[in-house]
């Protein structure tokens with residue numbers, strides 16, 4: 351080993367760190383001033399998406415895109431906290447995928463609050479006790495989360511962001527090896543998602559469904575004969591060792607979460623979505639006529655989901671996501687035409703498509 355080169359490189363790293371720190375402090379001062387000048391909401395999802403996309407495109411390497419994104423996610427999170435400390439709620443308990451989604455979207459600076467139900471997340475945001483809520487809306491394997499769809503219809507809240515989270519399930523325990531595991535705790539959905547792996551590697555132990563993956567990890571942390579299936583955050587939180595990683599049967603398992611607030615994204619970010627819920631008159635061709643303006647104005651639909659209207663009359667509401675912001679001209683025109691044809695329409699908000 352060349353000691354003198356090592357020493358020189360470390361001196362260079364120290365000097366670079368000082369430069370980085372100076373620049374970060376300057377960035378913090380700029381953001382604080384932006385916060386004083388800005389009117390309306392301090393948190394600007396459209397601007398954050400643009401910053402993250404731009405940095406990812408500029409990245410010269412050798413750091414991977416994911417590392418650069420994570421670093422800049424944290425920088426903006428800290429800068430935003432200088433402007434306004436945020437309170438962000440998610441469906442708890444701590445250590446669940448909902449918490450991971452909230453942290454992925456907002457970085458680690460906000461105060462995170464774990465709430466017992468999706469309903470409570472909506473109510474606390476509406477009451478103004480919480481600034482932003484993060485709620486699951488659909489999973490690529492399990493399908494839609496019905497309760498979130500219903501609450502979007504009922505509450506006067508807006509969608510200001512979306513988060514895509516790859517769901518990786520791990521088997522974790524205090525036990526030193528798989529052979530020592532005598533029972534497995536997890537949420538019923540996670541047990542189902544790991545069914546093949548479990549029947550191959552732990553065929554003879556009971557699988558015990560519990561309220562959440564975080565609860566499973568908490569139980570496994572009290573019982574050295576037990577293991578839990580949960581996400582990485584739960585292993586860290588409860589001091590468990592991952593005995594087998596990524597044991598989900600479908601490697602593309604992804605959950606989409608929405609960020610809800612009293613406002614949506616004030617302007618377009620360049621790659622946006624708009625969500626709405628509407629109903630069509632109950633007559634032949636009504637659905638075709640309702641959606642026709644989207645084709646006419648060249649607006650792409652990324653989701654169409656029907657759900658009972660709860661009137662008990664076999665009536666349905668339709669949840670629609672389209673590409674673009676409500677202020678983009680084709681979207682604005684298509685929505686105006688759609689509203690004329692619908693018996694009911696509620697705009698749920700425009701927001702940047704998940705940046706990563």
Ligand SMILES: O=C(O)C(=O)C[C@]1(C(=O)O)C=C[C@@H](O)C=C1
Pocket residue numbers: 381384385388392393394395397398401425426427429430433
């Ligand atoms: O551009 C702004 O509006 C800022 O407040 C700055 C900044 C950032 O750190 O880049 C911080 C918070 C906002 O959510 C968006 C961006």
